[in-house]
Amino acid sequence: MTTTDTVRAGAPETTTAPAVDWSAVRADFPLLARTVRGGRQLVYLDSAATAQKPNVVLEAEVDFYEQRNAAVHRGAHQLAEEATEAFEDARVAVATFVGADPGEIVWAPGATAALNLVAYAFSNATAGRGGARAERFVLRPGDEIVVTEAEHHANLVPWQELCARTGAVLRWFGVTDDGRLDLSDLDAVITERTRVVAFGHVSNVTGAVAPVATLVEAARRVGAVTVLDACQSVPNLPVDLHALGVDFAAFSAHKMLGPTGVGALYGRRELLEAMPPVTTGGSMVEVVTMQETTYAPPPQRFEAGTQMVAQAVGMGVAAQWLDELGMDAVAEHERQLAAELLKIADIPGVRVIGPLDTADRLAVVSFVVDGVHAHDVGQVLDDKGIAVRVGHHCAQPLHRRFGVAATARASASVYTTVEEIVAFREALAGVRAFFGAE
């Protein structure tokens, strides 16, 4: 590690973050050393899509397979014990990182699967599964589910589908011109009929941080369940789920420097206890007869079948690594990089979709270039070794809201340097000339 001291996530803001040697941090990511497109140094500005992995995460997976690989939670042999210990230690690390108890963390293949798990649990409860204690998850015609126009499709489509299956009605908050949630009609949207309020902590398009406290308070007033898509926040901000007070949260390892194929669903313990299972099969049961089955307590109730053990171990290591780096320091670094990225707004013909100030926003900056399609922008940047995302970033309604089909997006992570962003700005400044845009 490169910090001289350790700052825990969720520490008060007055804490002075220790000086982090960010270039040493960067040196921990082997992929960043490679070149692309005929020998150009890679400038990776697509971390909001997926982040690169530090050596400790790569080594943790290899180490698991080389030394401890075995089926977890079964078998009496030593390897099974060690594998189970590594798997459960990872759960503790992830829980600690986000301010949760280990029993409140359910492994999922990723945030998309985690969000679908909650939506299908509502479905199953509505179909009568889970009995009386699952009442909180039963939907009736006329019930409403609230989302926002800024959602990633992963936190929109599962709720649309749940509405279609149950007769519940989908409602949503709009977005202001500067890309923040428009809560001016808060009391008209979240009402006594609202049963679920699902929203993203940070938009993967605008980078805007949602006012979680306001939404949680409004949801609590009417007894609605809150579901937080924390994919973009957990890698870049100190996140304390107990302090935020949300009922559920989902996040993926691969965006927080961990492996693909694993993520987590956080659920408040009493809700997980009451929630009926979704995927059924091995490992999630108590007693199985030919007639019926009783289910294990959470989190195992929601972890049917063989789990992604090596990846979970890698996620635990990623969480610990970030924790030791200090999420306050990471957030401050992120603020500086956001300010550097936002300077593209000064380039003639470039329009940023999202807030132009660095308050309550992350270093995820989407933009359009007058007269040049996002794909073409991305291609010219790629020719200089600069990797950005182009398209709708799985948020078509938000793009429609701003009257564009596609944007280009630059996003930063712990390993991003100011020099990289300067190179990006210089390349971007040349894009319109390349296409002869007036």
Add this chain to the structure above:
Amino acid sequence: MSSLEQMYQQVILDHAKHPHGRGLVAVAGDGLAGESHQVNPTCGDEVTLRVAVAPAADGGAPTVSGVSWEGQGCSISQASTSVMTELVTGRTLDEVARLDATFHDLMASRGKGLDDEDAEDSLGDATAFTGVSQYPARIKCALLGWAALKDSLARSGALAG
């Protein structure tokens, strides 16, 4: 020429700026007509294309008598649809099917172009898209208009029998 310049050849940039056939035109007369809407879900590019097919005259074959389209997308998808419009207008349906197959072959060539010089020549300006085939993510952009043409021809009923 860099890979980027090979991809964005002047002819492509010109077609992207001044596309041919853009603006949907109502189809008149006694021929067949078909329309298709195609989307590239990865980037949201769209094209709506309308084709008119003139019936066979004097023992000849039916021909594409008009192509018009409306769309939004990157310069590659817009230019490709424009070049295709020029290329297929006035051609018989058999010729259009051959051009479609040849263009797909070109897009699968990974930047190498076609071995068959006659086939490549038949594509006219569309050979300028050889450079696009080096970029797997962009091949779909170049094929969007072609997909709309094929589908609208199918919908016109002209391919039946």
